[in-house]
Amino acid sequence: MLEFIYKNQKYFHHKDSQKPHHSHSSVGGSVGGKNRGTREIKIVRKVLDVNDTIAHQNRELFREKGVFVINVMSSPGSGKTAILVKTLSHITPKIRCAVIVGDICTSNDADRLSGFGAPVVQVNTDAFGGDCHLAAHVIKTAVDNFNLDEIDLLIVENIGNLVCPAEFDTGENLRIVVLSVTEGEDKPLKYPLMFRVCDAALLNKIDLLPHLDYDRESAVQNILKVNPQISVFEISAKTEEGFESWISWLTQKIHG
Amino acid sequence: MHEMGIAMQIIEIAVASIPADLKNAQIKRVNIKVGKLAAVVPESLHFCFQIAAQDTPLCDAELNIEEIPLKIRCTDCNVEWIAHEPVFICRRCNGGSVKMLSGRELDITSIEVVDEHD
Numbered sequence: 001m002l003e004f005i006y007k008n009q010k011y012f013h014h015k016d017s018q019k020p021h022h023s024h025s026s027v028g029g030s031v032g033g034k035n036r037g038t039r040e041i042k043i044v045r046k047v048l049d050v051n052d053t054i055a056h057q058n059r060e061l062f063r064e065k066g067v068f069v070i071n072v073m074s075s076p077g078s079g080k081t082a083i084l085v086k087t088l089s090h091i092t093p094k095i096r097c098a099v100i101v102g103d104i105c106t107s108n109d110a111d112r113l114s115g116f117g118a119p120v121v122q123v124n125t126d127a128f129g130g131d132c133h134l135a136a137h138v139i140k141t142a143v144d145n146f147n148l149d150e151i152d153l154l155i156v157e158n159i160g161n162l163v164c165p166a167e168f169d170t171g172e173n174l175r176i177v178v179l180s181v182t183e184g185e186d187k188p189l190k191y192p193l194m195f196r197v198c199d200a201a202l203l204n205k206i207d208l209l210p211h212l213d214y215d216r217e218s219a220v221q222n223i224l225k226v227n228p229q230i231s232v233f234e235i236s237a238k239t240e241e242g243f244e245s246w247i248s249w250l251t252q253k254i255h256g
Numbered sequence: 257m258h259e260m261g262i263a264m265q266i267i268e269i270a271v272a273s274i275p276a277d278l279k280n281a282q283i284k285r286v287n288i289k290v291g292k293l294a295a296v297v298p299e300s301l302h303f304c305f306q307i308a309a310q311d312t313p314l315c316d317a318e319l320n321i322e323e324i325p326l327k328i329r330c331t332d333c334n335v336e337w338i339a340h341e342p343v344f345i346c347r348r349c350n351g352g353s354v355k356m357l358s359g360r361e362l363d364i365t366s367i368e369v370v371d372e373h374d
Contacts, residue, residue, distance in 0.1 A: 037370060037371060038284055038285075038368045038369060038370055038371055039278070039368070039369050039371045040366050040367070040368045040369075041273055041274070041275065041366055041367050041368075041369060042365065042366045043269065043270070043273045043364050043365060043366055043367065044363065044364075044365055044366075045269055045363065045364050046362060046363055046364075047262055047265050047266055047269065047288065047362045047363065047364055048262075048265065048362060049265075049269070050265065131258070131261070132258055133258060163295045164258040164295055166295055167258070167294065167295040167296075167362070168258075189341070189342060189343075192293060192342030193293050193294070193295050193360075196293065196342070196344070196356075224352070225342075225343045225344065225345055226342050226343070226344055227344060228344060228345060228351075228352020228353070228354070229352065229353075
């Protein structure tokens with residue numbers, strides 16, 4: 001069960017009624033022998049085919065409407081919302097933004113993000129053990145409530161989790177991972193898929209470095225080991241140190 | 257963490273792939289490939305599959321998971337290797353321009369159905 005809570009626009013609150021109706025058409029179907037008494041039916045299909053198909057539709061829609069989409073992912077508590085609050089303060093109203101924020105429960109993040117005139121949709125995946133990621137169909141349903149003609153940048157703040165969101169394409173242009181200096185330097189090696197699939201990594205909370213035994217060099221090296229092509233920005237959402245480079249990189253990508 | 261959703265997708269695809277002439281047949285095995293880098297824990301997937309398969313034609317089916325190694329090729333010097341750690345830097349030339357040849361799979365490859373006609 002999914003709940004959508006809308007901010008900065010007509011209040012909307014409903015249960016998910018648009019879960020995809022998966023195709024039941026038989027795929028493949030070449031029949032060959034295996035063991036005596038059994039038939040092996042070849043299928044060859046991606047398990048996440050349904051998600052990938054909807055993500056592709058989302059991507060086409062965003063391209064058609066000229067909406068640039070970023071999918072921001074991290075573990076819980078790394079500072080995604082704080083970064084996005086500061087990012088919005090830098091880029092709005094020049095860049096017209098909208099935000100989809102995913103959490104298992106509460107609309108706290110949507111409240112924090114709703115002060116910049118950008119429409120915000122809070123997706124709650126369920127109060128008790130809900131989904132651990134935002135899938136493409138959830139994004140599809142949520143964007144139905146935006147006027148995409150009036151949006152340049154759609155920010156998806158995914159559910160705090162370094163594992164599952166990496167596996168689910170939502171139709172975004174760029175994937176951003178946030179790692180904070182209060183987490184271990186070896187997180188990129190422990191959660192390699194996340195760092196492998198992302199285009200930029202934000203190393204957040206660097207204002208805390210004087211108080212920590214954190215090997216910042218090692219953290220950056222571990223990120224680059226998993227993904228030598230990734231852009232790394234060392235930032236503090238509190239002091240805004242490093243924001244100039246991050247904002248300049250992001251706006252270049254949007255206008256690119 | 258999302259293994260239950262993945263188990264349900266596997267069952268849905270498998271059920272949809274049962275040929276019309278075998279609709280009431282028992283599915284004995286579902287074969288899938290899971291890459292080393294896929295965010296899936298095989299043990300959890302087995303556990304979730306057993307639960308999700310109840311009351312479906314796959315209730316007695318075995319989930320056979322073939323784990324696919326992480327294979328990388330350096331696009332500069334063309335060396336290929338199986339990586340046992342998630343390090344995407346060329347082991348020969350130290351370059352960062354590499355291509356993942358395998359390791360991201362999450363594919364259903366076949367189902368095995370008991371054929372009463374045999």
